[in-house]
Amino acid sequence: MYTLNNFYKSKEWEDLLNQLKLERLVDGQLICEHCGKSIVTKYDCIGHHKIELTEANVNDYSISLNPNNIMLIHFKCHNQIHQRFGYEPPKKVYIVYGSPCAGKSTWVNSVATDNDIIIDIDKIWECISVCDKYHKPNRLKANVFGLRDTLLDQIRMRVGMWHNAYIIGTYPLKMDRTRLAQRLNAELIYIECDKETCLNRAKNKEWKEYIEEWFDKFQE
Numbered sequence: 001m002y003t004l005n006n007f008y009k010s011k012e013w014e015d016l017l018n019q020l021k022l023e024r025l026v027d028g029q030l031i032c033e034h035c036g037k038s039i040v041t042k043y044d045c046i047g048h049h050k051i052e053l054t055e056a057n058v059n060d061y062s063i064s065l066n067p068n069n070i071m072l073i074h075f076k077c078h079n080q081i082h083q084r085f086g087y088e089p090p091k092k093v094y095i096v097y098g099s100p101c102a103g104k105s106t107w108v109n110s111v112a113t114d115n116d117i118i119i120d121i122d123k124i125w126e127c128i129s130v131c132d133k134y135h136k137p138n139r140l141k142a143n144v145f146g147l148r149d150t151l152l153d154q155i156r157m158r159v160g161m162w163h164n165a166y167i168i169g170t171y172p173l174k175m176d177r178t179r180l181a182q183r184l185n186a187e188l189i190y191i192e193c194d195k196e197t198c199l200n201r202a203k204n205k206e207w208k209e210y211i212e213e214w215f216d217k218f219q220e
């Protein structure tokens with residue numbers, strides 16, 4: 001028996017999505033069934049139910065696992081659809097992880113709507129100091145982390161009226177991110193980007209070192 005909360009993390013749903021992503025390729029490309037443009041990256045694709053899932057119908061597989069009821073669309077298109085129809089889905093929490101300079105914030109900024117909450121530790125640093133994102137004074141660390149933890153608790157308890165929450169972080173270690181995902185009941189989104197590209201985007205030597213470290217530590 002599924003609940004809305006655990007359905008989206010189930011193996012059945014994941015397997016069906018993977019199967020549909022293969023079946024619906026047109027000339028090797030996946031086309032968004034909402035806007036008609038191609039979906040370039042794996043993480044940018046989401047399965048949307050035309051008849052929306054509710055606690056009442058999530059175990060009716062002719063609805064929840066029926067390919068005819070599922071559209072493969074861009075993350076952004078999905079957020080727009082849900083915002084436009086004013087439908088109140090259960091709050092969704094995403095942990096967006098990957099190397100520094102992989103494009104995590106850029107992606108979140110491109111998909112999030114006004115009704116979403118974003119927790120980005122770099123921005124918290126900037127928010128309470130005169131420093132830019134490349135300078136993080138140690139003396140402020142406890143306060144920055146405290147603020148982040150308060151926000152994470154709010155997300156965990158689903159406090160507020162937001163639709164989606166995006167938690168941006170590097171999380172190279174599998175155990176760290178799966179533990180956080182379990183605690184927050186969140187889905188993981190890996191912003192995949194090769195090391196070369198990340199290094200090219202890095203602004204200074206320190207940042208390049210963070211990237212090298214991340215790729216050394218990273219566990220798939």
Ligand SMILES: [Zn+2]
Nearest residue numbers: 032035074077
């Ligand atoms: Zn689209």
Ligand SMILES: [Zn+2]
Nearest residue numbers: 047048049078
């Ligand atoms: Zn949907």
